[in-house]
Amino acid sequence: MVNTIIEKLKIAPDIYRFEIKTPLVAKKFKAGQFVVLRPLSTSERIPLTIMCADKSKGTIILIVKAIGVSTIQLANLNVGDEIPDLLGPLGRPSEINFYGTVVIIGGGVGTAASFAVAEALKKAGNRIISIIGAKDRDFLILEEEFSRISDELFVLTDDGSYGKKGFVSEQLKELYHIGYKFDRVVAAGPLVMMQAVATITREHATPTIVSLNPIMVDGIGMCGGCRALVGEKIVFVCVDGPEFDAHQVDFESLMRRNNAYRDIESRKLHECRIDLQLKGDFRVE
Amino acid sequence: MPAQSPEERIKNFDEVNLGYSPEIAFEEAQRCLGCKDAPCSQSCPVHVKIPQFIAHIVERDLLAAMDSILEDNLLPAICGRVCPQENLCEMQCVLAKKRQPVAIGNLERFVADSTASLRSTREELVTKKLSGKKVALIGSGPASLACAGDLVRLGHQVTIYEALHTFGGVLIYGIPEFRLPKSIVEFEIKALQKLGVMFEKNVIIGKTITIDELMNENGFSAVFIGAGAGLPNFLGIPGEELIGIYTANELLTRVNLMKAYKQESITPLLSYEDKLVAVFGGGNTALDSARTALRMGAKKVYIIYRRTSEEMPARKEELIHAQEEGIEFIYLAAPIEFIGNKDGWLQAVRLQRMALGEPDSNGRRRPLPVSGSEFIHEIQMAVIAIGNGPNPILRNTPGLKFTKWHTVEVNQETLGTTLRGVFAGGDIVTGGATVISAMSAGRKAARSIHNYLMT
Numbered sequence: 001m002v003n004t005i006i007e008k009l010k011i012a013p014d015i016y017r018f019e020i021k022t023p024l025v026a027k028k029f030k031a032g033q034f035v036v037l038r039p040l041s042t043s044e045r046i047p048l049t050i051m052c053a054d055k056s057k058g059t060i061i062l063i064v065k066a067i068g069v070s071t072i073q074l075a076n077l078n079v080g081d082e083i084p085d086l087l088g089p090l091g092r093p094s095e096i097n098f099y100g101t102v103v104i105i106g107g108g109v110g111t112a113a114s115f116a117v118a119e120a121l122k123k124a125g126n127r128i129i130s131i132i133g134a135k136d137r138d139f140l141i142l143e144e145e146f147s148r149i150s151d152e153l154f155v156l157t158d159d160g161s162y163g164k165k166g167f168v169s170e171q172l173k174e175l176y177h178i179g180y181k182f183d184r185v186v187a188a189g190p191l192v193m194m195q196a197v198a199t200i201t202r203e204h205a206t207p208t209i210v211s212l213n214p215i216m217v218d219g220i221g222m223c224g225g226c227r228a229l230v231g232e233k234i235v236f237v238c239v240d241g242p243e244f245d246a247h248q249v250d251f252e253s254l255m256r257r258n259n260a261y262r263d264i265e266s267r268k269l270h271e272c273r274i275d276l277q278l279k280g281d282f283r284v285e
Numbered sequence: 286m287p288a289q290s291p292e293e294r295i296k297n298f299d300e301v302n303l304g305y306s307p308e309i310a311f312e313e314a315q316r317c318l319g320c321k322d323a324p325c326s327q328s329c330p331v332h333v334k335i336p337q338f339i340a341h342i343v344e345r346d347l348l349a350a351m352d353s354i355l356e357d358n359l360l361p362a363i364c365g366r367v368c369p370q371e372n373l374c375e376m377q378c379v380l381a382k383k384r385q386p387v388a389i390g391n392l393e394r395f396v397a398d399s400t401a402s403l404r405s406t407r408e409e410l411v412t413k414k415l416s417g418k419k420v421a422l423i424g425s426g427p428a429s430l431a432c433a434g435d436l437v438r439l440g441h442q443v444t445i446y447e448a449l450h451t452f453g454g455v456l457i458y459g460i461p462e463f464r465l466p467k468s469i470v471e472f473e474i475k476a477l478q479k480l481g482v483m484f485e486k487n488v489i490i491g492k493t494i495t496i497d498e499l500m501n502e503n504g505f506s507a508v509f510i511g512a513g514a515g516l517p518n519f520l521g522i523p524g525e526e527l528i529g530i531y532t533a534n535e536l537l538t539r540v541n542l543m544k545a546y547k548q549e550s551i552t553p554l555l556s557y558e559d560k561l562v563a564v565f566g567g568g569n570t571a572l573d574s575a576r577t578a579l580r581m582g583a584k585k586v587y588i589i590y591r592r593t594s595e596e597m598p599a600r601k602e603e604l605i606h607a608q609e610e611g612i613e614f615i616y617l618a619a620p621i622e623f624i625g626n627k628d629g630w631l632q633a634v635r636l637q638r639m640a641l642g643e644p645d646s647n648g649r650r651r652p653l654p655v656s657g658s659e660f661i662h663e664i665q666m667a668v669i670a671i672g673n674g675p676n677p678i679l680r681n682t683p684g685l686k687f688t689k690w691h692t693v694e695v696n697q698e699t700l701g702t703t704l705r706g707v708f709a710g711g712d713i714v715t716g717g718a719t720v721i722s723a724m725s726a727g728r729k730a731a732r733s734i735h736n737y738l739m740t
Contacts, residue, residue, distance in 0.1 A: 001485065069486065089492060089493075090489070168661075218542075221677050238676070252629075253527075260629075264554075
């Protein structure tokens with residue numbers, strides 16, 4: 001199986017959009033699923049949510065933030081390069097039904113993870129209210145894509161440099177406050193953001209789905225590294241998820257587990273003296 | 286068997302057993318009585334003609350010995366290392382009644398290793414009549430490798446699909462380098478490739494391609510499911526989500542498959558250096574995990590097991606190796622809670638003393654908790670090695686029936702599943718077992734598949 005990069009765009013500082021030709025994965029992809037890949041044959045296996053797929057072209061779109069050794073290695077690849085190992089589509093597809101009004105919440109690169117679900121829910125006839133946010137103007141991604149599929153779109157930045165100032169969870173709270181009624185909420189982004197969303201929607205008893213992004217190794221249910229506590233039961237995010245009932249997820253333990261490798265990772269980054277070398281021409285949105 | 290000294294080997298990942306010199310091998314081979322009824326051979330799951338191959342060693346004809354083994358066992362270098370011979374061929378050796386049995390496993394390994402370079406230069410497959418039939422094998426562990434070897438020799442076109450980025454299944458991600466060097470597995474895969482077996486990595490059947498598509502769109506006439514038992518069991522006690530607790534699969538996958546023991550590896554491993562480590566379980570995987578933790582710099586490694594050494598399913602040789610390396614065994618104790626600090630890092634485990642009661646359905650004495658015997662044992666790292674369930678990915682394949690243990694339901698005679706043309710064998714059918722039993726199932730399935738294709 002050959003996986004070739006056919007387009008690479010820098011869409012924000014350290015954030016890249018890759019279009020990868022991988023026909024079997026593109027053919028099977030359903031919203032909510034992910035791939036595990038290794039940018040070099042010495043890299044870690046990294047999980048990445050598929051943003052969308054073009055079945056006729058046989059391509060998938062991945063949005064990657066270059067923060068660790070392996071994601072930087074990926075960001076250093078260019079058009080025409082082959083990704084030696086790419087496995088997917090993994091995980092259970094998102095439940096796509098007609099619910100009524102659905103709020104889609106995306107924070108940071110999690111915005112990409114929620115896009116496919118938003119698009120599929122729109123196609124299923126739901127009214128889509130999207131709330132997307134980022135640290136500042138530069139880091140905001142996919143506004144255009146979301147405006148295309150949303151009946152209403154709210155854009156926020158933490159510092160107010162673009163859109164409204166504040167967090168996506170605050171926007172959600174405000175919508176409830178002014179009388180919006182929702183049938184379902186779907187959120188993807190930093191754990192602390194998803195936790196805040198879950199806290200708010202629990203008060204209103206709105207069914208809420210979050211897409212979890214734990215540390216993973218194999219991605220096929222073998223190691224248990226991605227385990228989380230959901231409803232006090234151990235689940236494997238790679239095969240039981242990645243989407244779960246937000247009101248059942250133990251976010252605290254997941255946050256601690258996700259931070260467990262932080263020191264090792266920063267040491268590896270330092271040891272490898274790996275830099276993001278920007279090669280080739282690509283557009284900055 | 287000559288081995289690296291314990292002091293030396295706990296500092297490296299090189300193979301512990303060094304293998305026989307020709308002198309030792311010839312001497313050992315001469316001990317074989319060449320029993321006509323060959324009880325050793327009868328108890329071998331693949332029925333290697335043991336007295337014959339040993340007789341060839343005595344004649345100093347190692348290639349003939351190798352040819353004899355290869356008729357029944359395609360992976361002798363692997364089986365010579367990881368087979369539980371003490372419960373199979375060597376247990377039935379008539380010499381075992383009075384003295385030491387013939388070291389059949391060591392001899393098998395000796396033959397395989399000393400003929401490896403000769404084998405690689407020989408053209409193994411004289412052009413066979415091709416059947417024109419395609420068979421897809423799911424998973425590249427021992428069941429599929431054995432199945433592939435037989436099917437390709439019977440003239441079928443064989444493709445092995447592997448979900449991971451390296452071929453070999455548990456031989457690669459599970460069994461550590463110090464017990465089974467990965468170069469040996471690679472050698473065997475290359476040998477199969479030379480025979481014409483095709484290998485496709487990064488394809489997960491059931492997700493990337495379905496069984497139905499293999500048969501109806503990709504032109505395969507039969508499918509073999511050898512997906513293994515890779516879904517780790519948990520203890521089901523509070524605190525299993527704490528940081529510092531790995532399943533054996535995660536520790537071994539990070540170290541073996543992702544090479545975390547090498548300085549240049551990018552895959553991180555939580556540090557074992559100067560840590561107190563507890564491994565829960567009593568099988569080979571528990572011992573592999575304990576010895577891996579030791580090699581990663583642990584200060585002290587405990588194996589905590591509910592029963593006693595008598596009931597331990599691990600191989601005796603490995604148990605002795607582990608003891609020599611300074612692993613400490615705490616028997617008749619079971620964990621009831623993991624205790625962490627406020628940041629979620631493991632600090633200790635609460636254990637409970639056990640006593641052995643009446644034998645259970647498997648004949649092993651059942652451990653029973655001793656009330657009021659709880660105590661706290663300080664550890665910073667833990668490994669859960671209490672077995673694996675069958676891989677879950679194919680569970681929603683339409684028409685494919687599973688048992689209540691989530692193993693694939695098969696006809697015991699043919700290994701045929703509830704789907705026509707689809708066969709299964711190895712750990713996906715039996716639950717976690719041995720390399721040799723998986724190979725035996727792979728060969729049995731190959732015979733059934735051949736019959737199915739040719740009628």
